Amino acid sequence: MITTTTTKTVGPAVTDARRGATNRIITRTRRHDLAAVPAAITSEWIKLRSLRSNRAIFGLTIVAGVVMSWVLATFVKTDPYDHLPFTVANTFMTATWLTTVMAVIVGILMYTSEVQHGTIANTIAAQPARWVSVAGKATVIAGFGLVLGVVGIIAGFGSAVASGMPMGDLSGAIAATAWGLVLTSLAAVMGLGVGMIIRHSSAAVSMTLVWTFVLENLIRSMAPAGASRLLPFSAANGMLGIRSAGDTATTLAAALSTTQDAVLFGGYALAAIVAGTVMLYRRDAD
Amino acid sequence: MITVSALTKRYGSRVAVSDMTFDVAAGRVTGFVGPNGAGKSTTMRMMVGLTRPDHGDVRYHGVSYTRLQHPTRVVGSVLDAGAMHPGRTARNHLEAMAALSRIPARRVDEVLHQVGLDSAADQRAGGFSLGMRQRLVLAGALLGEPDVLLLDEPSNGLDPDGIRWLRTSLSDFAAGGGTVFVSSHLIGELAMFADDLVVVGGGRLLAAEPVAATLARGETTVVVRTPDAAELSRLLDRRDLSITVDGDRLTAKGITLAAVSQIAFDHRIQVIEVTEVSRSLEEILLDMTGSTAEFAAA
Numbered sequence: 257m258i259t260t261t262t263t264k265t266v267g268p269a270v271t272d273a274r275r276g277a278t279n280r281i282i283t284r285t286r287r288h289d290l291a292a293v294p295a296a297i298t299s300e301w302i303k304l305r306s307l308r309s310n311r312a313i314f315g316l317t318i319v320a321g322v323v324m325s326w327v328l329a330t331f332v333k334t335d336p337y338d339h340l341p342f343t344v345a346n347t348f349m350t351a352t353w354l355t356t357v358m359a360v361i362v363g364i365l366m367y368t369s370e371v372q373h374g375t376i377a378n379t380i381a382a383q384p385a386r387w388v389s390v391a392g393k394a395t396v397i398a399g400f401g402l403v404l405g406v407v408g409i410i411a412g413f414g415s416a417v418a419s420g421m422p423m424g425d426l427s428g429a430i431a432a433t434a435w436g437l438v439l440t441s442l443a444a445v446m447g448l449g450v451g452m453i454i455r456h457s458s459a460a461v462s463m464t465l466v467w468t469f470v471l472e473n474l475i476r477s478m479a480p481a482g483a484s485r486l487l488p489f490s491a492a493n494g495m496l497g498i499r500s501a502g503d504t505a506t507t508l509a510a511a512l513s514t515t516q517d518a519v520l521f522g523g524y525a526l527a528a529i530v531a532g533t534v535m536l537y538r539r540d541a542d
Numbered sequence: 543m544i545t546v547s548a549l550t551k552r553y554g555s556r557v558a559v560s561d562m563t564f565d566v567a568a569g570r571v572t573g574f575v576g577p578n579g580a581g582k583s584t585t586m587r588m589m590v591g592l593t594r595p596d597h598g599d600v601r602y603h604g605v606s607y608t609r610l611q612h613p614t615r616v617v618g619s620v621l622d623a624g625a626m627h628p629g630r631t632a633r634n635h636l637e638a639m640a641a642l643s644r645i646p647a648r649r650v651d652e653v654l655h656q657v658g659l660d661s662a663a664d665q666r667a668g669g670f671s672l673g674m675r676q677r678l679v680l681a682g683a684l685l686g687e688p689d690v691l692l693l694d695e696p697s698n699g700l701d702p703d704g705i706r707w708l709r710t711s712l713s714d715f716a717a718g719g720g721t722v723f724v725s726s727h728l729i730g731e732l733a734m735f736a737d738d739l740v741v742v743g744g745g746r747l748l749a750a751e752p753v754a755a756t757l758a759r760g761e762t763t764v765v766v767r768t769p770d771a772a773e774l775s776r777l778l779d780r781r782d783l784s785i786t787v788d789g790d791r792l793t794a795k796g797i798t799l800a801a802v803s804q805i806a807f808d809h810r811i812q813v814i815e816v817t818e819v820s821r822s823l824e825e826i827l828l829d830m831t832g833s834t835a836e837f838a839a840a
Contacts, residue, residue, distance in 0.1 A: 281602070281603045281604070281605050281610070281616065282610070282611040282612070283605055283609045283610070283611065284609060284610060284611040285611075288611045292644075295641055295642055295643070295644045296642060298641040298642075299638045299639070299641040299642035300638075302634060302637050302638040302641055303627075303630070303634075303638045306629075306630050306631065306634035306637075306638070307627065307629050307630060308629055309629065369627060370627075373624070373625065373626060373627045373628065374622045374624055374625035374626075375625050375626060375627060377592050377621060377622060377625055378625055378639060378682065379642065380591065380592060381590045381591060381592060381613065381614065381619055382613065382614045382639060382642045382643045383642055383643075384591050384607065384608035384609075384610070384613060389642075392642075540587070540592060540593040540594060
């Protein structure tokens with residue numbers, strides 16, 4: 257066996273002037289990395305729009321908005337808490353909670369599908385400053401979450417009107433819409449962070465759904481109101497002004513303001529993205 | 543020009559790559575060979591910043607890959623033929639790659655044409671054969687008109703025409719001054735177009751040399767059929783050669799056919815048949831890497 261650690265030059269040296277090779281040997285700087293963010297955004301946008309699954313989620317959001325308003329108008333008719341008839345004003349955003357969950361899932365899949373299909377290696381090989389790709393993904397997915405929110409709200413509003421509901425008091429509609437759109441954007445970013453941490457599509461999606469629909473409700477029912485109000489989807493409910501059957505005078509009194517809920521939910525999204533980015537830097541790109 | 547210096551990677555207690563040091567010259571096709579588990583893929587992944595070395599580095603024209611502003615315009619790499627989303631078209635796949643590296647969009651059509659995928663440009667990659675996928679990932683590597691190509695098993699799944707096309711493309715690329723570093727388990731195939739070889743085994747560098755030098759490692763064997771095998775054996779034995787005699791058949795290692803013929807002629811030994819048997823590159827490499835193979839058939 258030949259064992260050597262001596263440097264060996266294989267073959268005769270040939271000029272490296274090929275296609276201006278030396279002109280391309282530029283050492284990157286922080287300024288170059290910053291300047292590369294728009295390119296990362298364009299690339300991520302191409303990836304997002306070129307998949308049918310994302311278009312399907314877009315369609316599903318419209319269907320959810322239409323169906324939920326129609327069901328409330330046609331079958332439920334009165335608010336179970338106020339016992340007052342539903343109006344366009346208090347139903348047009350009903351589907352936004354579902355949109356929020358879908359935004360989380362799209363955010364998860366944005367990263368986990370790259371891992372699953374091995375394209376994350378292409379991304380990292382093309383952009384060694386890994387945070388640049390994360391910034392591109394976060395920007396695009398936040399925008400997609402926003403668009404999902406807009407589409408869901410328009411669909412819900414249109415369906416509520418078409419179902420013959422009275423308009424009701426629309427004075428708070430703009431503020432409610434704004435908070436709803438902030439939520440769907442942040443939810444998509446949080447999903448991206450969760451995907452970056454867990455890296456496996458079905459594990460990340462199922463864990464998120466179990467947390468959202470089961471664990472958080474269980475914790476909320478057992479934990480003191482002062483603690484349960486700090487849970488991520490309690491904050492999401494707060495941003496959407498959603499009340500739950502489990503609400504008591506104590507929980508309502510402990511509720512945070514909408515702005516506080518938004519800051520809290522944004523904090524979760526930021527924490528997920530930061531943790532995911534740290535892990536992306538620490539792990540090899542498999 | 544690629545400079546690999548003291549590259550080392552450990553996974554727990556297992557050393558995947560140990561103190562790997564070699565250079566790869568421009569204008570040449572360099573084959574990267576070794577048995578399964580030899581550390582080829584880990585080395586190649588470290589060469590494009592996907593795996594962090596514990597020690598050492600890889601430089602392209604003196605700059606580390608991860609410090610290059612536009613790495614894909616310097617180094618085109620294919621490390622996984624399956625690295626594409628099955629729901630995305632070939633064109634979209636390349637457009638996303640081009641956008642990230644700020645490569646003009648026109649290059650997408652150019653490389654699709656270059657790899658012969660024009661007609662499949664708008665088909666989803668999920669329906670591609672392995673050969674088509676190989677062509678698509680190769681198109682991705684060529685997008686940035688790089689000076690260096692790093693390819694891990696690029697001929698997997700290609701039909702004979704595809705293999706010939708790949709061989710010609712890589713040779714042309716190198717002839718134009720480009721650097722080609724290609725791993726393959728098809729050593730016979732590699733021998734047809736590689737100029738140099740980097741041989742690894744057990745995570746260590748075994749050799750880095752021109753193919754001709756590797757071939758020279760294989761001792762030539764001369765087989766002689768003669769009624770005087772014992773006498774010829776006695777004459778050759780003086781030269782300290784490895785000789786075996788089986789009836790009228792004498793086998794001598796480490797001597798040329800011409801030399802054996804001359805000795806027989808000088809001593810008036812009748813020769814019925816004389817043959818020189820050269821060892822194939824594959825046999826030589828198997829000998830070189832044999833003791834380092836992590837996985838071997840029983």
